[in-house]
Amino acid sequence: MRQIVYDNYFWQNELVRLRAIEESDWEDHYYNRFDTPARRLLNYEVERPPTETEAKDLIARFGDFRPGTGRIMFTITTLEGQSVGGFNLNSIDEKNGTFSTGVQIDRDHRGKGYGTAAMEIVLRYAFYERKLNKYYGSVLEGNIASATMLRKLGCVEEGRRRQMVYSQGRYYDVILFGLTRSEFEKIDPPGR
Numbered sequence: 001m002r003q004i005v006y007d008n009y010f011w012q013n014e015l016v017r018l019r020a021i022e023e024s025d026w027e028d029h030y031y032n033r034f035d036t037p038a039r040r041l042l043n044y045e046v047e048r049p050p051t052e053t054e055a056k057d058l059i060a061r062f063g064d065f066r067p068g069t070g071r072i073m074f075t076i077t078t079l080e081g082q083s084v085g086g087f088n089l090n091s092i093d094e095k096n097g098t099f100s101t102g103v104q105i106d107r108d109h110r111g112k113g114y115g116t117a118a119m120e121i122v123l124r125y126a127f128y129e130r131k132l133n134k135y136y137g138s139v140l141e142g143n144i145a146s147a148t149m150l151r152k153l154g155c156v157e158e159g160r161r162r163q164m165v166y167s168q169g170r171y172y173d174v175i176l177f178g179l180t181r182s183e184f185e186k187i188d189p190p191g192r
Contacts, residue, residue, distance in 0.1 A: 022064075072090075097131065140175075
């Protein structure tokens with residue numbers, strides 16, 4: 001197979017490259033399920049104990065950008081090809097032009113800007129290729145890293161659902177964020 005030249009590749013920037021989930025990614029998904037604090041922030045709950053079968057089923061269901069799943073799932077890699085996490089574009093509403101996302105960065109790779117870099121690529125895709133108009137997301141109270149990432153990308157705090165999630169013996173607020181295409185254009189103009 002010829003060597004791929006990524007010089008003008010849409011799905012990368014100066015820090016990360018996004019690719020389809022591959023069969024070999026099941027182990028990363030499996031091992032990430034053992035990071036309970038991170039999973040609690042991602043899914044707002046403590047998940048059941050993970051199984052290898054469940055991880056392999058996830059890959060089978062969402063790998064290779066299978067249609068009809070309601071989400072587009074990516075593996076985030078460094079430019080050298082090392083997997084550092086996962087990203088998905090979900091809840092796409094073509095009629096109203098809205099969408100959401102999910103991101104998980106592997107424990108050893110957090111704090112390096114990989115999630116922010118991946119989100120920039122997906123926002124560019126959603127706004128400038130899919131003609132979507134508004135990103136909406138939420139962050140569990142206390143998830144400082146995700147809230148910081150969203151603010152850095154220009155997202156605006158739109159509200160708060162008070163005492164919405166019960167975990168660890170108490171109720172937590174869910175903080176709502178949004179970003180419109182016109183707001184994103186000021187930060188990252190089309191055709192860049």
